[in-house]
Amino acid sequence: MNGLFRGEPFRQFGPCAFDPTDLLRPTHSVRGQRPRTLRAGVRRHCPALPGIYGMIDPNGELIYVGKAKSLRARLLSYFRPRSRDRKAERIILDTARLDWEVAPNEFSALLRELELIRRFQPHYNVQGMPRRRRRCFIVVGRRPAPYAYVVTKPPRKSLGCFGPLPGLQRTRDAVRRLNDWYRLRDCPQSQKMIFSDQPELFPLERTPGCLRHDIGNCLAPCAAACSRKEYDSHVQALLDFLQGKDATPLEQLEREMNEAAAEQQFERAALLRDRLDALQWLFLHLDRVRQARTLSFAYPVQGHDGSTLWYLIRQGVVRGAVRSLEDEASVVQSLFRTEANGPPSLDEIDGVLLVASWFRKHRTERQRIVKTHWTITRCGG
Numbered sequence: 001m002n003g004l005f006r007g008e009p010f011r012q013f014g015p016c017a018f019d020p021t022d023l024l025r026p027t028h029s030v031r032g033q034r035p036r037t038l039r040a041g042v043r044r045h046c047p048a049l050p051g052i053y054g055m056i057d058p059n060g061e062l063i064y065v066g067k068a069k070s071l072r073a074r075l076l077s078y079f080r081p082r083s084r085d086r087k088a089e090r091i092i093l094d095t096a097r098l099d100w101e102v103a104p105n106e107f108s109a110l111l112r113e114l115e116l117i118r119r120f121q122p123h124y125n126v127q128g129m130p131r132r133r134r135r136c137f138i139v140v141g142r143r144p145a146p147y148a149y150v151v152t153k154p155p156r157k158s159l160g161c162f163g164p165l166p167g168l169q170r171t172r173d174a175v176r177r178l179n180d181w182y183r184l185r186d187c188p189q190s191q192k193m194i195f196s197d198q199p200e201l202f203p204l205e206r207t208p209g210c211l212r213h214d215i216g217n218c219l220a221p222c223a224a225a226c227s228r229k230e231y232d233s234h235v236q237a238l239l240d241f242l243q244g245k246d247a248t249p250l251e252q253l254e255r256e257m258n259e260a261a262a263e264q265q266f267e268r269a270a271l272l273r274d275r276l277d278a279l280q281w282l283f284l285h286l287d288r289v290r291q292a293r294t295l296s297f298a299y300p301v302q303g304h305d306g307s308t309l310w311y312l313i314r315q316g317v318v319r320g321a322v323r324s325l326e327d328e329a330s331v332v333q334s335l336f337r338t339e340a341n342g343p344p345s346l347d348e349i350d351g352v353l354l355v356a357s358w359f360r361k362h363r364t365e366r367q368r369i370v371k372t373h374w375t376i377t378r379c380g381g
Contacts, residue, residue, distance in 0.1 A: 009059070009060025009061070010054070010056050010060055010061060010062040010120070012024070012027050012099075013025070013027060013052070013054065013099070013101055013116055014119065016112055016115065017111075017115055017320075018108060018111050018112070018115075018311070018318060018320065018321045019321065020309070020320075020321050020322050020323050025101050025102070025103075026101070026102075027099050027100070027101050028045060028046070028099065028100050028101070029097055029098065029099045029100075030042060030044075030045060030046075030097070030098050031096065031097045031098075032096070032097075033058075033096060035078075035079055035092055035093070035095075036079075038079075038092070038095065038098055039076065039079040041098070042072065042075045042076055042079075042098065043072075043076070046071050046072045046075055046076075046100060047071060047072060047102065048070045048071070048072040048073060049070065049071060049072075049102050049103075049304050050067075050068065050069050050070070050071070050102070050103045050104075050105055050106045050108070050109045050304065051067070051068060051071045051100055051101050051102040051103045051109050051112075052065060052066065052067045052068075052100065052101050052103060052109050052112045052113050052116060053065070053066055053067075053068065053071060053074070053075060053098060053099065053100040053101075054066075054098075054099045054100070054116070054122075055091050055092070055094070055095040055097075055098060055122075055124070056095065056096060056097040056098075056099060057094050057095060057096055058096040062120050062122050063091065063094055063095070063122050063123060063124050064091050064095075064122050064124040064125060065113055065116045065117050065120065065122050065125055066113065067103075067106075067109040067110055067112065067113035068109065069106045069109075071100050071102070075098065075100070078091070078092045079092065087124070090124075091124055104301070104303035104304070104305070104307070104309055105301045105302065105303045105304065105309070107299075107301050107311065107358060108301070108303075108309065108321075110354060110358065111311075111318055111351075111354070114350055114351065114354055118350075135152070135163070135164035135165065135166055135349060136150050136151065136152050136163060136164060136165055136167075136168050136171050137150070137151050137152070137153075137154045137161055137162065137163035137164055137165070138150060138161070138162045138163055138165065138171065138175055138242065138282075139151055139154065139155060139158045139160070139161050139162075140158060140159045140160040140161075140162075140235065140238060140239060140242070141155065141157070141158035141159050141160075142189055144193045144195075144221075144228075145184070145185050145193045145221040145222075145231055146159055146184070146235050147179050147184040147185050147186055147235075148175045148178050148179055148184065148238060148242075149175065149186070150168065150171050150172050150175050152168070159235070159239065160239050160242060160243070162242045162243075162286055162289075163286070163289065164289070164349045165282070165285050165286070166285070170278075170281065171282070173278055174278040174279060174281060174282040177275050177278050177279060178238060178241070178279070178282075179217075179218075180212070180217040180218075181249050181275075181279075182234045182235070182237055182238045182241075183216070183217060183218050183219045183234055184218070184219070184231075184234060184235065184238065185212075185218055185219070185220075185221055185222065186212075186218075187209055187210060187222065191209050191222050192222065193221045193222055194206060194221070194222065194223070194224045195221055195224060195226065195227055195228040195231065196224045196225065196226060196227045197227040197228055197229070198224070198228070206222070206223040206224055207223055208220040208222055208223040208225070209222045209223070213225060219231055219234065241283070242286060244283070244286065244287055244290055247283065249279055250276065250279055250280055250283060253272055253275055253276040253279065254276055256272050257269050257272035257273055257276060260272060288353075288356060289349075289352070291356065292316035292352045292353065292355065292356035293315045293316045293352065294315075294316075295313055295315070295316045295355060295356070295359070296313060296314045296315055296316075296371075297313055297369040297370055297371045298310050298311070298312055298313070298325060298332070298369065298370040299311045299313055299365070299368070299369050299370075300368060300369075300370070307323070308323070309321050309322075309323060310322050310323070310324070310325055312332060313355060315352075316348075316351075316352035316355055316356060317348050317351045317352055317355070318351060318355060325370075
């Protein structure tokens with residue numbers, strides 16, 4: 001039955017979303033039933049230029065896509081048993097054909113790699129694979145007593161939506177600790193809420209629906225133990241933390257942890273450390289997404305042939321590329337005059353993180369960018 005429902009064999013990489021010429025880039029191939037035959041072909045034909053490459057198995061299936069600053073050096077590394085890792089060994093042993101495509105520059109190769117991974121979904125690739133990474137969002141909502149909860153698809157209405165975040169289980173753990181810290185309810189929506197300032201015709205003595213109020217982790221809006229105003233102030237404090245405006249929980253937890261350790265209360269110190277780690281992880285990832293979404297500019301990159309491509313980056317996502325800002329003035333103006341709302345979508349987040357990672361690793365490249373308002377002015381806007 002193996003291969004009975006196999007699709008069409010891989011033929012070429014296809015069009016590039018970030019090539020202003022709209023032409024198919026030429027693909028070069030070497031074939032061989034043995035790794036040494038492939039190695040000889042790479043040595044003979046592969047250039048030391050930036051680009052992307054694909055590994056195709058004997059059945060014609062694209063099994064891996066990668067990028068390289070130097071295609072020749074990267075591909076030859078697959079044939080060095082002493083230095084390659086186990087994954088590289090498995091890939092090359094399953095490969096009957098090597099395809100590569102030269103890119104204008106390393107940044108272009110990075111974008112192209114992500115584009116092709118999403119398009120072909122090779123099974124040896126992990127990063128950028130749709131649905132392989134369970135990304136999720138933190139939402140604050142569900143009246144009358146809002147709280148933080150985790151979803152994989154943001155709702156249309158909420159008080160706040162934050163992310164995407166990697167790791168569904170880790171995000172759920174951080175959100176549980178957030179609700180405990182801000183003493184917000186996390187019970188089912190079917191639980192009735194009665195605030196202390198809510199008038200009742202026949203007041204009753206109510207008991208909380210769970211133990212969280214007794215251990216100090218909930219304001220118990222289900223038992224009229226707090227007013228609506230008091231509860232809403234805690235919700236606002238939660239929003240301030242998720243928006244990066246207030247890091248009080250991190251500071252207080254670290255202080256309490258150090259005090260517990262100094263007093264040799266090691267169990268308490270370990271408990272506080274776990275809470276701190278969860279919230280620090282969350283705060284860091286949300287900050288990275290926020291920082292990435294502030295990236296809106298034109299980024300000039302010179303290629304190996306001496307020509308320059310301008311990559312148009314709006315709110316952390318590469319939206320296109322042009323050879324000249326002035327010649328493509330209408331495209332540039334329309335792109336930068338519109339602003340996206342809310343967090344990046346699941347389709348955008350890998351691109352956002354790719355751009356953020358690039359400028360984090362190549363900090364001097366930030367000196368070459370042309371910011372949004374300057375770009376529009378330069379284009380006559």
